Amino acid sequence: MSTVAVETVGLVKRVEGAVSATLVNGVDLKVTEGEFVAITGPSGSGKSSLLYLLGLLDAPTEGELIIHGQATSRLSDTQKAQLRLSTIGFVFQFHFLLPEFRAINNVMLPMRALGKLSSADMRDQGVALLKSLGLEEAINKLPNQLSGGQRQRVAIARALANDPQIIIADEPTGNLDSHATDQVFSILRDLARQHRTVIVVTHDLGLAARADRTIRIVDGRIAQSACDLTAAK
């Protein structure tokens, strides 16, 4: 029995305001270590909201999120930030690289925030990460000098900077052409093989099919969960 990396118990996210809505409506989910999970669903189904909850970017209205056995609802903002920094890597649809910083500096940013390595080690590790993603020539370039696919891969490298156990990606291929999409998905796939937990939201059912498990979200609930661990591995 593999260890559970991410577990949710009755997770609910409601927004109050001019328009009140329940984005996530009681999700119970277990994702084991090394699992590659794809979350699909129609627009507005709450899959991104669920992802933000899983990634500690947003706080649930009700329910509990347990990451590596640690309940998170009582953590302070600073503690959550620290947990995010050290164990969760985020990739968004939009690359969100800091525009004034070269690729290597963007990748080193989370390392420097964590502050566990010496400057030289950070640089070495950043270079190694970029190289492993085929970005050797991009190391010292600014984001606006890179192609869309390169930027997204730099963003992945940044997400991996602190060697997180959990990778969370929100439509990481949404803005990419098919070649780049393929590349990015292969990288995520490989990460799962390296025993990291990968959770990806995607519209692309073809890509979702390459995951270990697909979770379909409709109206904030899990509508269907297809598990095909053996086939994928």
Next chain:
Amino acid sequence: MGFLFEIAWTHVSSRIRQTFIGVLGVATGVGFTIMMSGLMQGGQRDFIHTLIDNMPHITVTDERTSVEKQPAEEAYQAAQAANLVAVERRSGIKNPNQVVSSLRSWIPGAIAPSIKISAMINVAEQHVGVSLTGIDPQQEERVSKLAGEMRQGTIGDLYHAANAVLIGQTLATKLGVRVGSSVTLSTGEGVSVSGPVVGIFEFHVRDIDEGQIYAMTRTAQVLAARPTLINEMRVRLDDALAAREVASQIEAQTGYRSISWQEANSDLLSAFKIRDFIMMLVMGAMLLVSTFAIYSIISTITNEKRHDIAIMKSLGIREQWVQSIFIIESIIIGFVGVIGGSALGYFLTVSISQITYTNPFTGGKQPVPIYVTPTDYVAIGILSLFCCAVAALLPTWKATRVHPVDIIRGAS
């Protein structure tokens, strides 16, 4: 936290135009604040210097601080006297030599006994009431600037003729006398003496130049019909600012009224307090203006950097750290502004000190007094850096409290 500084530095250095405007705002504020402070302090110091230079720091007079006891009160414990004519005592300081030498033993400065009397100066048919001070020329040099203000003749010339006098420039013009002219002095005691004018001084202070004359101690004693009279002691201290304490000590020791220069000019000095207050307000307003410049620039930067803020927070960089990035930016802009402002302030003060103006009262040409110490630069610099940091607090706090999810959702 080197990377926070690095991010801040990258932000400000990649927005040169904006940064430059911010720096300009701070520099202008700092520069003109330094200039203002220099002018205010310069004017004040100039005035106080004139004041301190032209008058003794402490004047001890024979005036008593309380009414003398009536003989009955001294003889009988129970006696009480009221509304009686004051006991007649001979005026003057008793045992002046003893008092002077005992004061000399502890006062940090010089002390010179003198006689101050009212007299009439008569030349031809003109009679002008003046204040006559009988001095010892050797000691006078140590307690007043008279020697330096002589336009013709010297203090020492008093020795060279019997009953010689020194008179002020304005009075000399008024009476039509010059060095060598003979004048007659007379007093209410019915004494009158004649002697030559041996020197003319000019303090550029009307009261002195028109109403004050100096003669030898002896001459004054003759005019007062009191051959041993000493009714005034003038003290010049090494540290003029200690005058107040020393004066009260002298008063306590001798019982004679001692007036420090501060007390003698208390109304002027209290006017300076108000001036200081106004200066603080004006300088505060200038710094406030530059603070607004910073506020607006940091607001713009944080607004433009909403995505960066969101992404840094989503990466797990703490809110306070993200906020401090922008506060550091404000301080960088402020720091460069302070450096530039100090240069501007220095340039302004040096330029202004080159300007001379014609004193409307004395007609003399003199430079505009301006006075700035390195401490002023440092104090104004630190104050504006502080203002910059404070100005950045609100916009950065607002900007960094943004929820990353809101931004990320909006962007994708």
